[in-house]
Amino acid sequence: DAKTTQPNSMESNEEEPVHLPCNHSTISGTDYIHWYRQLPSQGPEYVIHGLTSNVNNRMASLAIAEDRKSSTLILHRATLRDAAVYYCILRPLGGKLIFGQGTELSVKP
Amino acid sequence: NAGVTQTPKFQVLKTGQSMTLQCAQDMNHNSMYWYRQDPGMGLRLIYYSASEGTTDKGEVPNGYNVSRLNKREFSLRLESAAPSQTSVYFCASSDAGLGKEKLFFGSGTQLSVL
Numbered sequence: 384d385a386k387t388t389q390p391n392s393m394e395s396n397e398e399e400p401v402h403l404p405c406n407h408s409t410i411s412g413t414d415y416i417h418w419y420r421q422l423p424s425q426g427p428e429y430v431i432h433g434l435t436s437n438v439n440n441r442m443a444s445l446a447i448a449e450d451r452k453s454s455t456l457i458l459h460r461a462t463l464r465d466a467a468v469y470y471c472i473l474r475p476l477g478g479k480l481i482f483g484q485g486t487e488l489s490v491k492p
Numbered sequence: 493n494a495g496v497t498q499t500p501k502f503q504v505l506k507t508g509q510s511m512t513l514q515c516a517q518d519m520n521h522n523s524m525y526w527y528r529q530d531p532g533m534g535l536r537l538i539y540y541s542a543s544e545g546t547t548d549k550g551e552v553p554n555g556y557n558v559s560r561l562n563k564r565e566f567s568l569r570l571e572s573a574a575p576s577q578t579s580v581y582f583c584a585s586s587d588a589g590l591g592k593e594k595l596f597f598g599s600g601t602q603l604s605v606l
Binding site: 414415419432475482483 | 533584594597598599600
């Protein structure tokens with residue numbers, strides 16, 4: 384299974400944009416890039432996913448590098464409720480989701 | 493909107509005891525998963541079931557067994573609990589694995605083995 388590398392932690396100020404990076408240099412052509420987040424004492428929740436093109440939804444945007452070896456999750460205006468651990472995961476066809484350590488995002492008021 | 497339901501929410505066992513963690517989903521998903529999460533760490537896959545009647549090992553299957561009872565239910569059994577199995581256990585489900593499907597998680601079972 385291809386692996387991802389994320390910073391252990393990041394800090395943000397409330398109402399400012401946050402860019403969470405993820406490196407996945409061994410990604411294969413059929414791997415989807417998924418992002419999940421886990422709020423304290425809760426199960427993970429889906430944030431966004433993409434294959435090749437940038438993606439937007441109501442929660443976030445996903446920017447995928449042209450060579451697909453890295454991606455960035457963008458929270459446009461961080462709120463205190465966005466404080467969580469964010470996981471970048473590669474999911475192959477027919478495959479399972481293998482979580483890494485994730486990035487712990489803290490948001491300062 | 494029940495989604496993925498796990499029971500029990502909390503459990504304390506003594507070393508050597510057995511128990512079964514239950515998981516049910518009402519979204520008609522084909523695939524189901526069991527993960528464990530130790531303090532300060534990410535989730536690790538124990539077992540998964542790509543479809544009814546099939547199960548496969550994940551990253552950390554030792555000490556566990558699973559049963560995909562039907563499409564809705566996927567149980568995780570600890571035959572002889574050990575302190576190293578103290579963890580929070582999450583069940584999840586998704587549509588068949590074409591790669592783009594979302595996983596939906598339950599709220600977890602906190603298990604302590606003394």
